[in-house]
Amino acid sequence: MKVSQIAGFLGSGKTTAVMKIAEGLVNKGCRIAIVVNDVGEISIDSKFIEANGLEAREISGGCICCQIAGSFAETLAKLHEGFNPDIVIVEPSGVAIPWGLKRAAEYSEAKADMVIEHAPVITLVDAVRIDMLMRAVRRLVETQIREADICFVNKVDVATPEAITKTEELIRSINPRAEIAHLSSITGEGLEIVYDAIMNRTSPRYDDAVEEEMLRKEYAKGV
Amino acid sequence: MSEDNEQLHIEMHRAVDELGKYVIVLRVTSNTGVNKDEGTRFMNQIMKRSVQECMRNGADLVGHVKSFLSCPEGNLMGSIVEADQEEVAIKDSLPVQSINGFEFTMHVIVHGIWDDKVRDLTRSILNEVFDDYDMSFEIVEDYYDTEKGVAHHGGG
Numbered sequence: 001m002k003v004s005q006i007a008g009f010l011g012s013g014k015t016t017a018v019m020k021i022a023e024g025l026v027n028k029g030c031r032i033a034i035v036v037n038d039v040g041e042i043s044i045d046s047k048f049i050e051a052n053g054l055e056a057r058e059i060s061g062g063c064i065c066c067q068i069a070g071s072f073a074e075t076l077a078k079l080h081e082g083f084n085p086d087i088v089i090v091e092p093s094g095v096a097i098p099w100g101l102k103r104a105a106e107y108s109e110a111k112a113d114m115v116i117e118h119a120p121v122i123t124l125v126d127a128v129r130i131d132m133l134m135r136a137v138r139r140l141v142e143t144q145i146r147e148a149d150i151c152f153v154n155k156v157d158v159a160t161p162e163a164i165t166k167t168e169e170l171i172r173s174i175n176p177r178a179e180i181a182h183l184s185s186i187t188g189e190g191l192e193i194v195y196d197a198i199m200n201r202t203s204p205r206y207d208d209a210v211e212e213e214m215l216r217k218e219y220a221k222g223v
Numbered sequence: 224m225s226e227d228n229e230q231l232h233i234e235m236h237r238a239v240d241e242l243g244k245y246v247i248v249l250r251v252t253s254n255t256g257v258n259k260d261e262g263t264r265f266m267n268q269i270m271k272r273s274v275q276e277c278m279r280n281g282a283d284l285v286g287h288v289k290s291f292l293s294c295p296e297g298n299l300m301g302s303i304v305e306a307d308q309e310e311v312a313i314k315d316s317l318p319v320q321s322i323n324g325f326e327f328t329m330h331v332i333v334h335g336i337w338d339d340k341v342r343d344l345t346r347s348i349l350n351e352v353f354d355d356y357d358m359s360f361e362i363v364e365d366y367y368d369t370e371k372g373v374a375h376h377g378g379g
Contacts, residue, residue: 010304048291051316
């Protein structure tokens with residue numbers, strides 16, 4: 001079972017994108033489930049996703065990569081047993097660290113007869129609000145960018161060309177290794193890139209990722 | 224997780240603790256029925272008023288304000304991510320023009336003020352907003368109480 005993380009700060013367009021991505025992947029023949037971990041005790045997103053006919057699970061009461069990692073692993077195992085999705089799209093709350101989430105997902109292998117594979121970690125960066133976000137919640141935004149395999153500059157249908165360029169430069173300065181692409185859930189720009197990344201590509205497993213990061217720090221001076 | 228990442232994770236949690244969060248669930252009824260346009264107007268008004276109050280009282284950024292109006296006939300989902308957003312973005316999955324009542328969930332997350340203040344400000348606008356409509360409400364869940372309550376922390 002493949003797990004696909006789609007991160008991004010509050011208001012970055014995650015829910016709209018996740019809905020579009022899930023619908024697109026279903027149309028391509030994939031069996032999709034969505035796991036939502038919102039900040040707070042209840043998620044509006046999972047209500048909406050379920051109301052629109054998609055398989056959704058809500059995990060509340062903490063961060064899925066640490067405080068409630070066990071619940072997350074249990075949820076994945078139950079999804080595998082009961083629904084058997086090809087891909088589980090995870091919309092984390094914004095505090096989950098991708099490595100931690102990978103580790104928590106891999107816990108589920110002990111609870112069900114399956115092997116977890118990870119899609120590239122995707123972060124959506126809101127090109128419209130980037131200045132405001134960097135002023136108020138810089139640390140959160142930086143971390144989400146730093147941990148991504150692919151950063152999508154989101155809302156390119158309404159952002160100015162200057163804002164898009166500025167967002168790209170910011171991403172490059174924080175995470176030079178990340179691929180950068182544009183996304184608009186309204187026009188559909190970039191959705192095929194997302195589908196391809198989720199369906200056909202992988203990101204290292206937790207253990208591999210730790211080793212890779214250690215080597216990177218050792219030989220590339222932390223670049 | 225490496226030591227660096229553990230430290231980073233703690234910092235991330237601290238940053239999230241700086242967000243003010245509040246969820247309330249209302250049961251809304253009306254003797255005369257609720258027109259869909261009226262329901263949409265209500266969502267607009269209550270969400271925008273909540274944002275206005277938070278921004279006027281110390282918040283400096285809207286994380287998001289989302290709401291979900293649900294009834295047996297369908298649902299409406301509303302979202303605000305900007306303090307000066309003219310209209311609430313509404314996703315319409317309500318195929319009828321009139322309903323008898325609904326459940327309304329609103330999730331407010333802002334930066335710059337804490338949970339208790341977001342709760343007080345949101346609760347303070349309820350009567351004012353409902354005065355404009357021929358609808359009455361009861362609070363079904365107040366998630367501030369849930370999160371801060373004794374039971375949540377293993378007691379009571």
